Amino acid sequence: MAVNPSFLTRLSSWGRVPQVYLRRELLPVLSDLRLAIALLLAIAVFSIAGTVVEQGQSAAFYQANYPEHPALFGFLTWKVLLILGLDHVYRTWWYLGLLILFGSSLTACTFTRQLPALRWFSRTSRKFYNQPRQFQKFALSAEFSQTSLDDVWPLLEQKRYTLFRQDDALYARKGIVGRIGPIVVHASMLLILVGAIVGALTGFIGQEMIPSGQTFQVKNIVDAGPFAASQIPKDWAVKVNRFWIDYTPEGAIDQFYSDMSVLDSEGKEVKRKTIHVNEPLRYHGVTMYQADWGISAVQVRINKSPIFQLPMAQLDTGGKGGRIWGTWIPTKPDLSAGVSIIAKDLQGMLLIYDTSGKLISTVRAGMSTPVNGVTLAVKELIGSTGLQIKADPSIPIVYAGFGLLMLGVMMSYVSHSQIWALQKDGNLYIGGLTNRAQVTFEREMLEILDKLEAQTHDTAVAVTA
Template sequence: MTHTNSQSTEKQSARKQPSQKATSTKDPISRLWDNLKSMKFAIILLLIITALTVINLFANEFIVPVNGSQPGLAYSVYNQAYGEPRATILTLMQMNAPYNSWWYTGLLGLLSLSLLVCVIDRSTLVWKLVTGSRFLAAESQYDGNDHHANISGDASLKDKTLEAITKAGFSVNTKETSKATLVHGRRAAIAHAGSWIVHVGFIVLIIGGALIARGEYRQNVHGLPGDMLAPDDSWWGFNVRVDDFTIEYADLKEGQYVQVDGGEHVGRIDEMVTDSTANVEILWPTRGFEENMGTDRIENRIDRRFGQGRLDQGNISDYIADLTVIEDGQEVMKKRIEVNAPLRYMGYRFYQSSFNDTQTDANGTWTTVIEARRDSGSPFIWTGIILVSLGLMLALYLTPREIFARIEVVDNKTRVLITGKSKGRPTEFEQQFQNIVKHIQPSNMESAA
C-alpha cells in the first residue's frame, strides 16, 4: 500500500529564544564575532562606504584640488586657500587623496574583516551541506514534510528505491542500521556554496583594489627606432628597444582634412563622388572649391603643421610600434604593439599611447610614446570577478534538492518511507518527487492520497 501527500502543510515549531541573560554572559570576543558576521552590520557598513564614495567623487567640486599626495604640499595648498583650522582638518583627513586615506582604507579593511569572519564562520556548515550526508531515522521525520510517501511491497523495493533516486540525478549515500537502511540523495548540493564563494570573491576584489591604489606603477617613456625605452635594466629588471614605429591612416572619406598636390593646398573632402574622385573644399592658402578631383592628388596625411597640433590627427587609424625585450644583453621577446594590444612581460604592460611628430629620425620616423604599467592587484581583480560570477551562477541557477528514505522489513514485507525537499522551484520538485514514487511503487498497487 502506498500513501502520498504533496500538499503544503503549515508547520509550527516552538523555538526557544535565547534569554537576554544568556546573551549577556558571552565574552567580548564572542559578541564582537557575532557582530562582525551579522548581515545587518555588513549592510550598514556598505551603505556608509557607498555614501562616502559618492562624496569623494564630488570632493574636488568643493575642496581645492591638490596635484600630489604629499601631506606637506596638501597642507600648504589648503592653508593658503582656507587657513586654520580647516587646513589641518583637511590634511588630517587626507582629502587630497581620499580613496587612499586612512579612514577610507580602514572602512574597506573593516568590510573585508566582516566578510572574512562570515566566510570562516560558515565554512564548516557549507562544507557539510556540499559534501556531507545526513539521514532521517525516525518515522516522524517523514510524515511531517510537504512531500512524503509510504510504500510497501516485496524485497525488490530497496533496489527500486536506490535506482529511482539515482536516475533522477541525485548522488546517493546509504547507511545501514539494526532496524533499517537509511538513504540520502543530494542534487546540485554545490549551490549551497554560492553565497560563500561570493563572499570570498569580494574579499579578493577589495585586496586587489587596495594593491592597485597603493602600488600601481605608471611611467610614460618614448623613443625613436633603435632607442632603449629605459636608461638601464634597473628600472624594470630588463629593457625594451624600439625597432620601428609606423602610423596608419584611414581610407579617404567625407569630412577629412587633406593635403592636395603634395602639400601645396590644404582642404577638406566635401563628398566622395567615386572611389577615384572627390569634391574638395580648399581652405589654404586660398579658399576655393574643386569638383571631381582625382584621389591621386589627395593625401589624408598632412605634413604642414598648424599651431601646436596636427590637422590630420583625426585621420590616423592606428599607431604601431615594434618592440624587443632585452634582458641581460639578450633578445628574449619581440612584439608588435598597438592601441589596446600591449606588450606584457614580467608583470609589466607596455601600451602604445601616443606619438611625438616634432622629434624624428633621419628617415622622418616619429617618436613613439609608450605607457609602462604595473600593478600587483590585477590578478586579484580578475580572480575576484571570476569568483563572484561563479558564486552568483551557482546560487541563482542551481537549486539544491534532497531525497531521504528509510527502508525496512516489517512482517516479511519491505516498507519504504520517502520524503524530500527543494530550496526552490517547488512545482518542478513536486513533479520530480512523484515520478520517483511512481518508479518505486509496485506496478500492481495504486497510490492512495
C-alpha cells in the first residue's frame, strides 16, 4: 500500500511540535530567575508556617488552640488549618508541588544557561581574538610595539594561568572552578529537594508513652508519608528497662533518662543504650528521642496485703500549677471507701485526699501513713518515658546535598580570570577581565603590563646601543 509522502511529513512535524513548544515556550519560563525567586519565597513562607503551627497533632488539639471565636488573625481557625493541610505542611500535595516546580526551574536554568556557558569555555576555538578592535572593550588593556607573544607566555605561566595559542593569538585563564561552582550549587539544591520529597513520601513520626519495664512496638504513628509503611519496624521491639529522673538540689528536673534495649523477633537483645535529651537511640534507620515523661502507676500496700499496682492518670489543671497525676485507692474490700492520691513528680511528696476533697495526709515513696483506719504504704512510683520516634530515609541525601552546597559555595568564590593577547602588524594587544575580586585582578594585570613595558624598554635600549 502506497503512503502519501505529505502525510508522513505532517506526522513527523506533529511529533516535533511538543519538542519545539518545550524548547521555545516552556523552558524560558521555567529558567526565568523571577520564577525561581518567587517559588523560593513561597517555599520559605510555607516552611515558616510549618514551623510555627504545631505539626501532626490531633483534631482536638487544633480545636482547642485555634478556635473559631475569636479566630487567629481574624481568619485562621482549626477548620481552615485542617482544610489547607497546615497541620502537616511538608506532606501536602501543594508543598511537594512547589518543591517539584522549583526543582524543574533549577534544572531548566542549569541546562539552558550554565551548562552551555561551560561548554563554551571548553572550546578553545572560540576563545581567541583575532582583531585589535576586540581589545577595546576591556577596562584593562594595553598595546605594545616591540613585544611578542613569547614575552607574554612566561609571565602568565608564573601567575598559574592555563594557556592556549592559535597562530598569533593567545588565550589564558585560571579559576575555571569558579564557573563550575554555580552548577555545583544548583546540583546540591536539586539533591536537597529530592531528599525533601523522599522524606515527605517515605518518612514517619510516632509518639509513645511507655511505663518503665514495658516492651513495645511502634504503633502510635502521628504523621506518615504515603509510602512510609516499609519504614515502620515490624520485626523488632524495644524494652524500656528503666526510666529515671535526675533532679537539681532545688527540686527542678535536671535530666531524664531511659535505659532501652532493642529486641529482635525472638526476644534477643541486639542493642542497648541509655538515652536522654539530645542523645537518641538509632537502629535500622529509626531514631528514638527522649521527649517527655510521666507517672504511669503507683505500687501500694494496705495493712499487710500483697503489693498491688494502680495506674495513675494525668489530671487536667486548666493550665495552672504544672502537671499532676492522680489515682483512687480503695481502703475497704467492698470499695465503699477510699482515698485519692496526687503526685507531681517521681521524688516529691504524695498528697492524700478523702472523698470530700480534704487533704488528710502526705506520704513519700517508701513510707506509710494511717488513713481511714488502715495503714497505707506507698512502695514505689512507676515512671513512664515519652518517646518521639522518627524515620527519615532522606537524611543521607539531604546531608550530601548540604555538603555539596558548601563545596559549591566555596568554589563559586574562586575568581575566574581571563587574558587575551594578539600579535598583529608588529604590535601586541593584550587585555583581560575577571568575574570577581576585581581589585586583585587589576593589580595582577598591571604587574604583567609593567613587566612587558620594562621588557619593551630594555629591547629599545639594546637596539639603540
